[in-house]
Amino acid sequence: MSETSHYLQITIGAVLVYNFVLARFLGICPFLGVSKRLDTAAGMSGAVIFVMTLASLITSTVYNYLLKKPITLFGHTTNLDFLQIVLFIVVIASLVQLVEIMLQKLSSPLYRALGIYLPLITTNCAVMGVATLSAKSNYSVLDSTIFGFFSGLGFALALILFSSIRERLELSQVPGPFQGMSIALITAGILAMAFLGFSGLC
């Protein structure tokens, strides 16, 4: 496999075929929670892309240089692979926290745009998923950073599509029992079915 097709596979796979929301069903909570209006969805998308990229970079570094190979400490040689999930949680949570603190000081317009969404993402399964998936696929640091960025992009695509549909839905006369979250869930299901059409692309 050539270099180009390898990256193409990662990017197209992350955005369309194995879309985090619509194919892997990860990160459904913010997907339903902040998709009521297009502008908040756009803000959330920005935050997710940002955090996913950063989290993949850090977690893959941790994974590749700390957990992957057995290490020898105090005379014991152990494989620390089993610490993966716990470590990722700790690293991602503190990363997001750190970013939030720094953003508030350094760039207040960006903080106001992303700030309220950052704590939401801290414990998001999509971010956790991106880290474990790239660990499982044995991606290098560069690979997983690209994977993280494009996964975020895929999340953004799904979120923005969905919120646009929901804005239109608000103008329609929905039968009583389907109003609110139920029609949103039905729509999300249909959207997921539509994304099924991408399967087999790579």
Add this chain to the structure above:
Amino acid sequence: MGEYLLAVLILAVIGVFLGCIIGIAAKLFKVQTDPRIELVTELLPGVNCGGCGMAGCADFARSIVTGENPPNKCPVCSQEAVSAIAKALGIEVGDTVKKVAVVLCGGDKNQEKVENLYNGVSDCVSASLIAGGPKSCAYGCLGMGSCARACPFGAIEMLNGLAVVHNHLCVGCGKCVEVCPRNLIKLVPTETKVHVYCSSPEKAPAKRKVCNVACIGCRKCVKAAKEGQFAVKGFKVEVNYDSDNLPSEEVIAAAACPTGCLLTTQTHYEIEKNAGVEK
């Protein structure tokens, strides 16, 4: 055994390390925010109704702390909450009078004539833009429920073609007052027991022609009540809501209102409720 210890050790080291970084960052990048804003936000009801004119409770809290608004501008807060906020900030507030909305019209479907066929959007604002609405009285409640839809607390019920406020649900935010195209809704002190359910400024014969329960300005209630409890405005009588002594329920019996537009909130509600049931 060593493996477990190692795992705990590594996690502890990493945890302490990251904790230190965050701790240092928090010190380094500290942003001054007024802790009082958070305190006040917690004391506010948090329903974000916008009755104060700000974008929400947090925004209102900020404006209280900066002194833009007094805490008693919140229409939803109880007296205790307002004084708690005032105490926390160390400022003085005057007494707030808790207010509720009242729709001053008694012209329900049975009482008021509807001469005109209206075949349009079921909304008061829309209806009032077409020849002033279908009702014959140009000042009566149109009964299409714009106020009920505008109420964030579900305190207004449409009964028999008339909007009726449930006092126990109303917080006095004034959303309905803004929306009503006929300007029938008034914010009055909660203690008010008695209202004159008519807002038409027209002369008595003109009113009687279109409505059975109009205030004809006979002033029987004015005579029956104490000085200053009612105010005569043009051709109609109104309860003087600003006065310190609001009329008591006994006034109704003493006045014997000939048209029956002088009612307590409770009887008014019951009349409309039962009228709807009979139909």
Add this chain to the structure above:
Amino acid sequence: MSSDISYKTVSFKGGVHPAKDGKSLSGDRPIKTAPLLEKYQVIVHQNIGAPPKLLVAVGDKVKKGQLLAEADGFVSVPLHAPTSGEVSAICDIPGPMGVPVQAVEIKSDGEDTWTELLSPLDWRNAEPQELKDRIHDAGIVGMGGAAFPAHVKLSPPPDKKIDYLILNGAECEPYLTADHRLMLEEPDKVLEGAAILGRSLGVSNVFVGIETNKEDAIAVLLKKASAYNVGIVGLKVQYPQGAEKQLIYAVTKRKVPAGGLPMDVGCVVQNVGTAAAVTDAVKAGIPLIERVTTVTGEPVKEPANWRFRLGTPIIKAIELAGGVASEPGKAILGGPMMGFAQKSFDVTIMKNTSGILLLDAKDVFQYESNPCIRCGKCINACAMNLSPGPLGAMIESEKFDLAARAGVMDCIECGSCAYICPARIPLVQHFRRAKAEIRRMTQNQKK
């Protein structure tokens, strides 16, 4: 018609062709002058802008043409007595919008004596300002329907250069023929008024736009137009050809920007009736106390155009037209597309009452609106390039901010979308509500 007449036919994009034209009911009959009535109830606030200040009290004797109220501010015009007599009451009467309005009731003394009129002006040599003052003093407003004070339109701010004056003789509303008859019977008055208005603006491009279904009027005006240096433009028969912005686009191909005024593209539009009133005011000093109004509709026995004085109750107007032959289902002031349904026959004729239309009870039917079927007919019909259907949906779910962003404030309420809608959605009613709500919201924000 004769083939030697020459004019170009122009139009705008969008619009509808109302199925029932109804113009033949009253269009062939000459204008009649209404006899003197016993009493007139003149509504005080007849213009857009500030209401004029009343000068008379109950019991005062007034003469025909005497000031009843004086202008209060720039966007305001004075009001004159329609006949001589005594002010018998100042009372509230039903207004055309359904809300009671203040009116001066004048009991006629039967003599109909004129007050001392303003001196006639030689308009060809008069200063533009002099002409504008006279138009203001005569109480002239836009007589097509809006009742916007005429002198305000003639006084653009100095940074707006006006190079077109367009006289609106389109009369695109079905049933109405008042402007048609006026142009046909008094072409000199209309053309001279156009020339006077042109002089007061300092504009040499003066055009009269007429829909081509009024070929006789076009022929008459074409014969005389050159004497007054006025051009005649034929307009395609299409509703709403007579709407200000559509007329400007048809004649000059200029587009009035969203939220803008005709003066932003160097145009001023006046109605032909206004022009005739201007001629009277300038050449004879006669204030605006009467107007040509169409009394028409299938139930009316003798539909025709009448010269009514201000303050004539519409019930009297209908009686003069022979009363009704069948039961009317609806009474409308103005045309069927944009007119206002009335609930009282005591409403009186105002400066902008272009027609009194009675619709037959069998033509007025009740219906329910159905869900939008997304046929897009309303989008094709919209003369302002809006999307009425989606806008209506936004307003129905009370998303007024969205509607404002989608341009609901640019809607001219011509009614084309609601007319064409197969689902019978009351779109214009939605838009009027949204406009009222948005205006209220912006006012609240200012507070």
